[in-house]
Amino acid sequence: xxxxxxxxxxxxxxxxxxxxxxxxxxxxxxxxxxxxxxxxxxxxxxxxxxxxxxxxxxxxxxxxxxxxxxxxxxxxxxxxxxxxxxxxxxxxxxxxxxxxxxxxxxxxxxxxxxxxxxxxxxxxxxxxxxxxxxxxxxxxxxxxxxxxxxxxxxxxxxxxxxxxxxxxxxxxxxxxxxxxxxxxxxxxxxxxxxxxxxxxxxxxxxxxxxxxxxxxxxxxxxxxxxxxxxxxxxxxxxxxxxxxxxxxxxxxxxxxxxxxxxxxxxxxxxxxxxxxxxxxxxxxxxxxxxxxxxxxxxxxxxxxxxxxxxx
Amino acid sequence: xxxxxxxxxxxxxxxxxxxxxxxxxxxxxxxxxxxxxxxxxxxxxxxxxxxxxxxxxxxxxxxxxxxxxxxxxxxxxxxxxxxxxxxxxxxxxxxxxxxxxxxxxxxxxxxxxxxxxxxxxxxxxxxxxxxxxxxxxxxxxxxxxxxxxxxxxxxxxxxxxxxxxxxxxxxxxxxxxxxxxxxxxxxxxxxxxxxxxx
Numbered sequence: 001x002x003x004x005x006x007x008x009x010x011x012x013x014x015x016x017x018x019x020x021x022x023x024x025x026x027x028x029x030x031x032x033x034x035x036x037x038x039x040x041x042x043x044x045x046x047x048x049x050x051x052x053x054x055x056x057x058x059x060x061x062x063x064x065x066x067x068x069x070x071x072x073x074x075x076x077x078x079x080x081x082x083x084x085x086x087x088x089x090x091x092x093x094x095x096x097x098x099x100x101x102x103x104x105x106x107x108x109x110x111x112x113x114x115x116x117x118x119x120x121x122x123x124x125x126x127x128x129x130x131x132x133x134x135x136x137x138x139x140x141x142x143x144x145x146x147x148x149x150x151x152x153x154x155x156x157x158x159x160x161x162x163x164x165x166x167x168x169x170x171x172x173x174x175x176x177x178x179x180x181x182x183x184x185x186x187x188x189x190x191x192x193x194x195x196x197x198x199x200x201x202x203x204x205x206x207x208x209x210x211x212x213x214x215x216x217x218x219x220x221x222x223x224x225x226x227x228x229x230x231x232x233x234x235x236x237x238x239x240x241x242x243x244x245x246x247x248x249x250x251x252x253x254x255x256x257x258x259x260x261x262x263x264x265x266x267x268x269x270x271x272x273x274x275x276x277x278x279x280x281x282x283x284x285x286x287x288x289x290x291x292x293x294x295x296x297x298x299x300x301x302x303x304x305x306x307x308x309x310x311x
Numbered sequence: 312x313x314x315x316x317x318x319x320x321x322x323x324x325x326x327x328x329x330x331x332x333x334x335x336x337x338x339x340x341x342x343x344x345x346x347x348x349x350x351x352x353x354x355x356x357x358x359x360x361x362x363x364x365x366x367x368x369x370x371x372x373x374x375x376x377x378x379x380x381x382x383x384x385x386x387x388x389x390x391x392x393x394x395x396x397x398x399x400x401x402x403x404x405x406x407x408x409x410x411x412x413x414x415x416x417x418x419x420x421x422x423x424x425x426x427x428x429x430x431x432x433x434x435x436x437x438x439x440x441x442x443x444x445x446x447x448x449x450x451x452x453x454x455x456x457x458x459x460x461x462x463x464x465x466x467x468x469x470x471x472x473x474x475x476x477x478x479x480x481x482x483x484x485x486x487x488x489x490x491x492x493x494x495x496x497x498x499x500x501x502x503x504x505x506x507x508x509x
Contacts (some may be wrong), residue, residue, distance in 0.1 A: 004407060028394065028411040037447045040397040070397075297411075300397075304408025 007119050007126040008298055010135035011177035019181060023145050026290065026297035032069055033292055043072040046303055047102040051093070052129070053079035053109045058264055058288060059129050059138070063106050066295035072103070094118035103303055107131070125302040127295075133167050139263050140173035142294040144181065146287050147218055150259055155182040160212050162188040162244055163222030163271055164233075166195045170263045171222065175201050188212045189244065192233045209244055213254040221246050221262045221272045237270055247273040259283055324506040334476060334499035339459070339490075342475035343372070346457055347379035349473050354424050359452065361389035361423045365441050366412055369393075369429035371492045372459060376428060389423070391416035398440035420449035426473070430488040432458040435469035460499055462486050 005018065032040055048067040052060050060076065067074035083093060090109070097105060104125045107115050112132035119126040130136040148154055159178055165171050165187050178185050179202050186204040187194060194205055206212040213219055224240060234240050246260065260282040268274055276282060334342075354360050357380055364373025370392045377390045392415045399409070427441050442454060457473035462480040478501065480486060485502040
């Protein structure tokens with residue numbers, strides 16, 4: 001039980017076995033974060049570079065903590081402190097970092113495909129921490145771990161994903177991973193935020209939130225990405241909120257044991273009501289805890305074997 | 312039949328595995344009972360005692376020992392399970408990352424007499440990793456070692472305190488411990504491989 005992958009660029013390339021291995025490994029790693037000494041020597045002497053060209057607290061901190069708990073040396077580079085400000089292009093940045101022999105480069109970038117691009121120019125393993133509106137595989141994996149923990153298994157579960165589907169990398173990674181694990185996915189949002197022909201990925205589309213969650217096992221609320229928004233998508237945030245904000249009133253229509261997840265950061269009162277965030281079925285902070293375990297598992301699985309095991 | 316680079320046919324000697332059962336169900340049960348008594352004798356009871364089994368079969372043996380000790384002393388001895396994968400000194404030498412399973416030590420180690428339990432003691436590297444892992448959980452009063460089989464060939468200065476059976480082996484032998492909970496049968500097998508390939 002192991003994976004033979006060099007990079008984690010997306011969940012699209014991951015098979016059922018790969019995902020199960022990652023989830024099982026992460027499950028074993030969770031215990032380390034509850035010890036008084038939260039560190040194991042596994043990746044001693046290995047180097048992880050966090051290369052973040054977009055703002056992030058959760059994901060960057062999570063990768064940094066994950067690396068440090070495995071005893072790797074973690075270096076953080078953010079967009080504003082990198083040579084990108086001086087005009088260096090991404091490929092040159094990657095080549096220069098490569099010259100310092102890191103073992104893993106974690107990259108977040110506003111352009112779709114950035115992680116894959118630099119993977120062609122480095123020997124290090126690349127982990128995609130979000131590339132444009134393309135993929136954010138570690139988020140999808142931690143979502144699956146959280147769901148699996150509470151539901152026992154993933155097969156046959158019905159997930160409703162609500163919000164700006166078109167601009168969300170979290171959704172795309174989740175759709176690929178969830179379909180691979182045999183789950184049903186239903187997307188809900190205003191028509192302007194749902195891409196044309198998305199049904200071809202094997203998902204259902206609905207525009208009525210209360211209706212869509214009636215038989216759901218999990219509901220995932222997405223953040224309204226006000227920084228990527230243009231005025232043509234929504235008449236107003238208030239109207240969006242009226243129709244798509246998860247309130248306790250709408251939640252009454254859902255099954256009792258529904259799980260509520262959100263990739264964060266949350267716009268309180270816009271996509272999810274305050275009292276729903278406090279609801280015991282809301283697992284937003286469990287997701288953050290699981291994020292560290294997933295990232296530890298991936299670093300371990302990428303670096304625990306020898307080079308000839310990699311493809 | 313093979314074909315060597317110089318164009319001469321040859322027949323490789325077939326690999327033969329000779330296996331013999333050296334410990335059966337009763338032997339294992341007697342050894343566990345004796346070790347349970349020895350542990351209690353040496354530690355003068357079970358007050359400060361805790362058993363930690365090394366996954367997979369060490370954990371099973373630790374469970375059996377704990378049950379036995381609980382019977383003898385009418386107490387409930389602390390029991391933990393240790394997965395040493397993350398402390399191994401050979402990570403990165405096998406093709407893929409070895410599987411990691413859960414470690415479960417839910418009691419404080421401070422001031423405790425810890426008995427590490429494993430099935431086979433060989434090079435001692437597993438025990439080195441286990442001691443390192445244990446120390447990350449706290450500072451026990453003592454750490455002792457109990458094994459079902461000691462097959463020799465130590466590569467580190469490690470010596471067991473409780474031994475089920477001393478088994479002289481050669482390095483080409485394999486020793487397999489099978490336990491009902493994990494393998495459906497209680498036995499220890501010594502495998503002698505003749506004409507080993509590679």
